[in-house]
Amino acid sequence: xxxxxxxxxxxxxxxxxxxxxxxxxxxxxxxxxxxxxxxxxxxxxxxxxxxxxxxxxxxxxxxxxxxxxxxxxxxxxxxxxxxxxxxxxxxxxxxxxxxxxxxxxxxxxxxxxxxxxxxxxxxxxxxxxxxxxxxxxxxxxxxxxxxxxxxxxxxxxxxxxxxxxxxxxxxxxxxxxxxxxxxxxxxxxxxxxxxxxxxxxxxxxxxxxxxxxxxxxxxxxxxxxxxxxxxxxxxxxxxxxxxxxxxxxxxxxxxxxxxxxxxxxxxxxxxxxxxxxxxxxxxxxxxxxxxxxxxxxxxxxxxxxxxxxxxxxxxxxxxxxxxxxxxxxxxxxxxxxxxxxxxxxxxxxxxxxxxxxxxxxxxxxxxxxxxxxxxxxxxxxxxxxxxxxxxxxxxxxxxxxxxxxxxxxxxxxxxxxxxxxxxxxxxxxxxxxxxx
Amino acid sequence: xxxxxxxxxxxxxxxxxxxxxxxxxxxxxxxxxxxxxxxxxxxxxxxxxxxxxxxxxxxxxxxxxxxxxxxxxxxxxxxxxxxxxxxxxxxxxxxxxxxxxxxxxxxxxxxxxxxxxxxxxxxxxxxxxxxxxxxxxxxxxxxxxxxxxxxxxxxxxxxxxxxxxxxxxxxxxxxxxxxxxxxxxxxxxxxxxxxxxxxxxxxxxxxxxxxxxxxxxxxxxxxxxxxxxxxxxxxxxxxxxxxxxxxxxxxxxxxxxxxxxxxxxxxxxxxxxxxxxxxxxxxxxxxxxxxxxxxxxxxxxxxxxxxxxxxxxxxxxxxxxxxxxxxxxxxxxxxxxxxxxxxxxxxxxxxxxxxxxxxxxxxxxxxxxxxxxxxxxxxxxxxxxxxxxxxxxxxxxxxxxxxxxxxxxxxxxxxxxxxxxxxxxxxxxxxxxxxx
Numbered sequence: 085x086x087x088x089x090x091x092x093x094x095x096x097x098x099x100x101x102x103x104x105x106x107x108x109x110x111x112x113x114x115x116x117x118x119x120x121x122x123x124x125x126x127x128x129x130x131x132x133x134x135x136x137x138x139x140x141x142x143x144x145x146x147x148x149x150x151x152x153x154x155x156x157x158x159x160x161x162x163x164x165x166x167x168x169x170x171x172x173x174x175x176x177x178x179x180x181x182x183x184x185x186x187x188x189x190x191x192x193x194x195x196x197x198x199x200x201x202x203x204x205x206x207x208x209x210x211x212x213x214x215x216x217x218x219x220x221x222x223x224x225x226x227x228x229x230x231x232x233x234x235x236x237x238x239x240x241x242x243x244x245x246x247x248x249x250x251x252x253x254x255x256x257x258x259x260x261x262x263x264x265x266x267x268x269x270x271x272x273x274x275x276x277x278x279x280x281x282x283x284x285x286x287x288x289x290x291x292x293x294x295x296x297x298x299x300x301x302x303x304x305x306x307x308x309x310x311x312x313x314x315x316x317x318x319x320x321x322x323x324x325x326x327x328x329x330x331x332x333x334x335x336x337x338x339x340x341x342x343x344x345x346x347x348x349x350x351x352x353x354x355x356x357x358x359x360x361x362x363x364x365x366x367x368x369x370x371x372x373x374x375x376x377x378x379x380x381x382x383x384x385x386x387x388x389x390x391x392x393x394x395x396x397x398x399x400x401x402x403x404x405x406x407x408x409x410x411x412x413x414x415x416x417x418x419x420x421x422x423x424x425x426x427x428x429x430x431x432x433x434x435x436x437x438x439x440x441x442x443x444x445x446x447x448x449x450x451x452x453x454x455x456x457x458x459x460x461x462x463x464x465x466x467x468x469x470x471x472x473x474x475x476x477x478x479x480x481x482x483x484x485x486x487x488x489x490x491x492x493x494x495x496x497x498x499x500x501x502x503x504x505x506x507x508x509x510x511x512x513x514x515x516x517x518x519x520x
Numbered sequence: 521x522x523x524x525x526x527x528x529x530x531x532x533x534x535x536x537x538x539x540x541x542x543x544x545x546x547x548x549x550x551x552x553x554x555x556x557x558x559x560x561x562x563x564x565x566x567x568x569x570x571x572x573x574x575x576x577x578x579x580x581x582x583x584x585x586x587x588x589x590x591x592x593x594x595x596x597x598x599x600x601x602x603x604x605x606x607x608x609x610x611x612x613x614x615x616x617x618x619x620x621x622x623x624x625x626x627x628x629x630x631x632x633x634x635x636x637x638x639x640x641x642x643x644x645x646x647x648x649x650x651x652x653x654x655x656x657x658x659x660x661x662x663x664x665x666x667x668x669x670x671x672x673x674x675x676x677x678x679x680x681x682x683x684x685x686x687x688x689x690x691x692x693x694x695x696x697x698x699x700x701x702x703x704x705x706x707x708x709x710x711x712x713x714x715x716x717x718x719x720x721x722x723x724x725x726x727x728x729x730x731x732x733x734x735x736x737x738x739x740x741x742x743x744x745x746x747x748x749x750x751x752x753x754x755x756x757x758x759x760x761x762x763x764x765x766x767x768x769x770x771x772x773x774x775x776x777x778x779x780x781x782x783x784x785x786x787x788x789x790x791x792x793x794x795x796x797x798x799x800x801x802x803x804x805x806x807x808x809x810x811x812x813x814x815x816x817x818x819x820x821x822x823x824x825x826x827x828x829x830x831x832x833x834x835x836x837x838x839x840x841x842x843x844x845x846x847x848x849x850x851x852x853x854x855x856x857x858x859x860x861x862x863x864x865x866x867x868x869x870x871x872x873x874x875x876x877x878x879x880x881x882x883x884x885x886x887x888x889x890x891x892x893x894x895x896x897x898x899x900x901x902x903x904x905x906x907x908x909x910x911x912x913x914x915x916x917x918x919x920x921x922x923x924x925x926x927x928x929x930x931x932x933x934x935x936x937x938x939x940x941x942x943x944x945x946x947x948x949x950x951x952x953x954x955x956x
Contacts, residue, residue, distance in 0.1 A: 252709055252755045253702035259758075263696035266689035273688055273852060282857050305867040308858040312871065316853045319688045322695075322756060416709060417752045421718050422744040431741040435748065 098202045100172060103156055105131045108143060112154070115198050118207055123149025138163035138463060139170065139348070144210060151210035152197060157348070161271075163463070170267055174348040175204035177265040181350035182206070184325055188240045192233055193344050211343050214336035221332060221369040222376060222470055224386040231396035233342035234335070234362055239404035242355045245325035247417035248409050255352075255415075259322045262351040269319070269351055272328065276457045277315035281308050286462040293478030293518050297485055298460050310492045314449050322352035330361040331454070332369065333465065356446025359401065363447060364454035366394045367508055368467045368484055374512065375471030375480045387512075391505045398447070398501040402440050409436055445495050448504065452492035455484050475519070482516040534638045536608060539592055541567045544579060548590070551634050554643055559585025574599035574899060575606065575784070580646060587646035588633060593784070597707075599899070606703055610784040611640035613701040617786035618642070620761055624676045628669060629780050647779050650772035657768060657805040658812060658906055660822040667832035669778035670771070670798055675840035678791045681761035683853035684845050691788075691851075695758045698787040705755070705787055708764065712893045713751035717744050722898040729914030729954050733921055734896050746928045747892075750885050758788030766797040767890070768805065769901065792882025795837065799883060800890035802830045803944055804903045804920055810948065811907030811916045823948075827941045834883070834937035838876050845872055881931050884940065888928035891920050911955070918952040 103111065112118050113126040122129055124147050135142035135155075139162050143154040157175040161168040179201075185193040198207040220227065243249055245258060279287055282302055289298050301307060327334070328349030336343045370390040373383045413420065423432040458465050459481045468484075471477035487507055491498055498504050539547060548554050549562040558565055560583050571578035571591075575598050579590040593611040597604040615637075621629040634643035656663065679685055681694060715723060718738055725734050737743060763770070764785030772779045806826040809819045846869075849856065859868040894901050895917045904920075907913035923943055927934055934940050 247752055247755050252705060255755070256699040256702045256705070260696040260699035263692040263699075266692045269688060269692070278855055278858065305859065305863055308864075309867050309871050312854045312858060316683055319683050319691070319852060320758060322758065416755060418748045419714055422714065422748060423741065427741055428744075431745050435745050 100159075100202055100204060102141070102158065103143075103154075103203070103205070105133075105143075108145070108154065112145060112152070112207070115207070118152055118197055121150050121152060121197065122147030135162065139174075146210070151212065153194070153208045153210050155206050155208070157204035170271075172204035173264060174268050175199075175206060176201050177262060177268070177350055178346070178348035179206055180261065181325065181327070181347035182208075184245065184350075185237070185241050185327075185344065185347065188244050189237045189344075192237045192342060193347075211336045211345075214338050214341065214343060216333055217335040217337045217342075218332040218365070218369075218466060220337055221390075222372070222466055224373070224376065224383050226386060226389045227337050227339070227342070227393075229340055230335075230337065230342055231393050231400055234344075235397060235400040235404055237342075237344055238355075238358060238362070238401050239408060242324040242326065242358065243405055243408040243412075245352070246323055246355070247415050248413050249415045252416045255322075258325060259352040262325065265349070265351045268328070268349045269353075272349065273315060273319065275462050276453055277311055277318060280457050280461040281311055284462075287460055288462070288464075289460050290468075290474050290478040290481055293475060293516075294459070294481060294485075297482060301456070301460060301485070301489070304489070304493075306493045307489060310449065310495075311453060314453055314492075317354050317446065318357060318450075321354040323355050324352065325350060326353045326355065326358045327361075328353065328357070330358045331465070332362075332365040354446055354450070356443055357450045359398070359443070359447040360450025360452075361454050362397055363394055363504070364451040364458075364488075365465075365467075366390055366397070367451065367487065367504075368455060368458060368465065370394070370508055371484045371487070371512060372467035372471065372480045375468070375473075375476045391508065394505055394508070395501050398444065402444075406436055406440065441499075444499075444501070448491050448495055448498045451504075452488040455488035456492075459485055479516060479519045482518075483511040483514055486514060486516075487511040536595075536638055536640060538577070538594065539579075539590075539639070539641070541569075541579075544581070544590065548581060548588070548643070551643070554588055554633055557586045557588060557633065558583030571598065575610075582646070587648065589630070589644045589646050591642045591644065593640035606707075608640035609700060610704050611635075611642060612637050613698060613704070613786055614782070614784035615642055616697065617761065617763070617783035618644075620681065620786075621673070621677050621763075621780065621783065624680050625673045625780075628673045628778060629783075647772045647781075650774050650777065650779060652769055653771040653773045653778075654768040654801070654805075654902060656773060657802075657826075658808070658902055660809070660812065660819050662822060662825045663773050663775070663778070663829075665776055666771075666773065666778055667829050667836055670780075671833060671836040671840055673778075673780055674791075674794060674798070674837050675844060678760040678762065678794065679841055679844040679848075681788070682759055682791070683851050684849050685851045688852045691758075694761060695788040698761065701785070701787045704764070704785045705789075708785065709751060709755065711898050712889055713747055713754060716893050716897040717747055720898075723896055724898070724900075725896050726904075726910050726914040726917055729911060729952075730895070730917060730921075733918060737892070737896060737921070737925070740925070740929075742929045743925060746885065746931075747889060750889055750928075753790050753882065754793060754886075757790040759791050760788065761786060762789045762791065762794045763797075764789065764793070766794045767901070768798075768801040768903075790882055790886070792879055793886045795834070795879070795883040796886025796888075797890050798833055799830055799940070800887040800894075800924075801901075801903075802826055802833070803887065803923065803940075804891060804894060804901065806830070806944055807920045807923070807948060808903035808907065808916045811904070811909075811912045827944060830941055830944070831937050834880065838880075842872055842876065877935075880935075880937070884927050884931055884934045887940075888924040888926075891924035892928075895921055915952060915955045918954075919947040919950055922950060922952075923947040 109126050129145055129147045131143055131145050134144050141156045145152050157172050159169060159172055160166045161170050179199045182193055182196050194208040194211055196206060196208055247255055327347045334346045336345055370387055373387050377383055468477050468481055545562050565581055565583045567579055567581050570580050577592045581588050593608050595605060595608055596602045597606050615635045618629055618632050630644040630647055632644055683691055763783045764787060770782045772781055806823055809823050813819050904913050904917055
C-alpha cells in the first residue's frame with residue numbers, strides 16, 4: 085500500500101482541496117497500484133460521486149480491469165453544510181482504525197490501497213456486488229453469514245485492543261493515538277447522548293403521532309439520568325478501540341460476505357457501544373418490518389431471522405470473546421499467575437462471566453440510546469423513513485421507543501439477550517394509543 | 521518561573537547528566553531567580569543530598585537569604601539500582617502535575633521555580649520547617665489542619681480534571697498528555713496490584729510471624745479476583761488527573777500547613793486511588809500506633825485523632841466535591857440542561873449521591889490494596905518498620921492485613937466511612953494467633 089507517495093514529487097498534493105472529477109482522475113492516474121487495478125487509459129475511467137452518508141465525499145471509480153472506492157473528508161458535515169465544521173483529521177483516524185481492523189479481522193474490512201493524509205483521502209478496494217446492509221434489511225433480505233462475521237469482527241477488534249490482550253503501556257499509547265479524534269466523539273455525545281432528550285433545533289420526528297412521546301422523553305428524568313450515565317461511560321471508559329459508528333449503514337453485505345466500513349468515529353471507548361449499535365439496528369430492522377409489509381405476515385420469516393440474529397450476535401460474540409480471553413489473555417489485566425491450578429482457573433472463569441454480564445448491561449443501554457436517537461434526534465434511518473405512510477411509520481417508531489425506554493431505564497429486566505428479543509416481540513404486538 | 525532558560529546559552533545543559541554538588545552549584549548560580557532567592561555568593565551555599573524516597577536525588581540548597589529544594593530524576597530506580605531502569609520523562613510529568621495542582625490547589629503544593637526537562641530537574645521552594653507527615657505520625661503528632669487541607673487538595677484537583685468539570689475534548693487531551701507516563705504506572709500495577717499476591721523476589725515481610733498470612737494471601741483466590749478488578753480499574757478508568765502516590769510520605773506538614781509533593785506518578789486514573797492512598801496510610805498509622813507505645817494507652821489521644829481524621833477525610837472530601845459539582849459542574853458529563861426545574865435538580869442530586877457511593881467503594885478497595893503492598897510487597901513504610909520489636913511489629917501488621925482483606929473482599933460490609941473506622945477499632949483489639 086502506498087501512503088502519500090506522490091507528495092514529494094508534487095507538492096500540490098500536500099495542500100488540501102476538495103477533489104472534483106478531473107482532478108481525481110489525474111490524481112489516481114499517478115498512483116501506480118491504483119492505475120493498474122483500474123486498468124486502461126485514465127480517460128476511460130468512469131467516476132461517480134455516490135456518498136449518501138452524512139459527512140464525506142465518496143467516489144466510485146471503474147476502469148477496464150476493476151474498480152476502487154475513494155473517500156475524501158470534507159472540512160464540514162456534509163449533511164448540514166459549511167456552518168458545521170469538522171476536522172479533516174478524521175480521515176487519519178479512519179485510516180488508523182482500518183489498519184487495526186484489517187490486521188485483526190482480515191477479510192472483514194476493505195483493503196486500503198492508498199492514503200493521503202493532507203488530502204484527507206483514502207482509496208480502497210471497491211466492494212462489489214455488496215450493498216449497504218440497511219438497504220437489504222429494508223427489502224427483507226436474510227444474511228445468514230452476518231452474525232458469524234460481525235461477531236468475529238467485534239470479538240477480535242475489541243478483545244485485541246483491550247487490557248485483556250495488551251500491556252497497559254501499549255493500551256495507553258493507543259488511547260493517546262486516538263485522543264485527537266474528539267470532534268467526532270463530540271458528535272456522538274451531542275446527537276446520541278444529549279439532544280434527543282431536550283429541545284434541540286435539529287431534532288425531528290414523525291409528527292404529529294410522536295409529538296407526545298417526544299415531549300414525554302424530554303421530561304422523563306429517569307431516562308435523563310440513565311442516558312447521562314451512559315454518556316459518562318462513553319466519554320471515560322477506554323476499554324478498547326471501538327468502531328464508534330457500527331450501524332447497518334456502516335456494513336456492506338452480499339449473501340456470503342460482510343464488510344465493515346467507515347470507522348472514522350473510532351476511538352478508545354466502551355465495547356458495549358459497538359455491540360449496542362449492531363443490536364439496536366437489528367431491533368429497528370425488526371420493528372420497522374411491519375411497516376414494509378404489503379400483506380400481513382409477509383415478512384414473518386425475515387422477522388424471525390432478525391430476532392434469531394440478535395440472539396446470535398450476543399451469544400456468538402460472548403463465546404468468541406471468552407475463548408480469546410481464555411487462550412490469548414496475555415494482557416496486563418487479570419494476570420494468569422494470580423489464578424493458578426484448577427481452583428484458580430475456576431475463579432478466573434467466574435470473573436470472566438461477571439465481566440461479560442457487565443458488558444451485556446452496557447450493550448443493552450447503548451442499544452437503547454442508539455434507537456432513540458434515530459427516531460427523535462437529527463439523523464434518522466431508512467428502516468423507518470422508507471415506510472411511506474407516516475402513521476404506519478410512527479407505529480413502528482413508537483414501538484421501538486417503548487422498547488428502548490424499558491431497556492435504558494429498567495436494565496435489570498434484561499438479564500439475557502433472550503429477554504431483549506422477548507421484549508421486542510411484545511413491542512411488535514403493542515399498539516400505541518394513536519393506532520387504536 | 522524560568523524553564524530551561526540557560527539551555528540556549530549553554531548547550532551542555534541539554535544533555536542529561538547526574539548533577540553532583542559542584543555542578544549543581546554552578547547550575548543554580550546561572551538561574552537568576554534561584555540565585556536571588558538563595559542570596560550571597562554561590563560558594564557560600566550549603567548543599568546536601570537528602571533523598572530518602574525510592575526513586576530520585578533530592579538536594580536541599582541553602583544560602584544567606586533562603587533555600588530551595590532540587591529534585592533530579594535518575595535513569596533508574598534509586599531503591600534498586602541501575603538494574604531497574606526508569607525513564608527520566610517522569611520529571612516532565614511531575615512538572616506538569618505540579619502545575620495543574622498549583623493552579624487548582626494554590627498553597628498546597630510547593631512553588632516550582634525552575635524546570636529543566638533535559639536534566640529531568642525541578643527546582644522548588646524549600647518547605648521549612650515542614651517534615652514528612654509519616655514521621656510526625658510515627659511520633660504521635662496530631663495535625664488538626666490535615667483533613668481540611670488534604671480534602672481541598674483532593675476535591676479540587678480531582679473534580680476540575682474530571683468529566684464533571686471539563687469538556688470531553690479537553691479531558692482527552694489531558695489523558696493523552698499523561699499517557700507517556702506508563703512506566704510509572706507499571707510500577708504501581710506490579711508492586712501494588714500483582715506482586716504481593718504471588719511469589720515475587722522482592723516481596724518481604726516480618727518473618728516468621730507473617731509467613732502464614734503471606735502464604736494464605738498468595739493462595740486466596742477471592743482476594744486475587746478482587747485485586748485484579750482493582751488493577752483493571754486502575755489501568756482503564758481515566759476519571760481525573762490523580763497524584764498517583766499520595767501516601768503520607770508524599771505529604772509535608774507543620775502544625776498549621778500541609779503540602780503535597782512528588783506527583784511523578786501522576787496520570788489520568790481512578791479518583792479512588794488517591795483517596796484510598798490517604799485513608800490507607802492513616803489506617804496504617806492507627807494500627808501501627810500500638811507498636812510505638814512505651815506504656816499502654818499512651819497514644820490513645822493520637823489514635824482517636826487518626827480515626828476521626830479518617831472519617832473527616834471522606835466526609836469533607838465528599839462534601840467539597842459535591843459542592844463543586846453543584847456549583848461548577850460545567851463539564852460534558854451530566855449536562856444541566858437535561859435536569860431542569862426542581863424535579864430535575866432532585867434527580868441530578870440522586871445521581872451525584874450514587875456517584876459518590878461508587879467512588880467510596882473504589883476508595884475502600886484501593887485503600888486495602890495500599891495497605892497490603894506495604895506489608896507483603898517490596899516497599900514498606902516506617903509506620904511499621906520503626907517498631908523495633910519484630911513481633912510487636914508483626915502484630916500491628918497482621919491487624920492491618922486482616923482489616924485490608926475484609927475491605928477488599930467484602931466491600932459491601934463497608935457502606936460508610938464509619939464502618940471502616942469501626943472495623944479498624946476492632947482490628948486494633950484483635951490478637952493474631954502468634955500473639956496469644
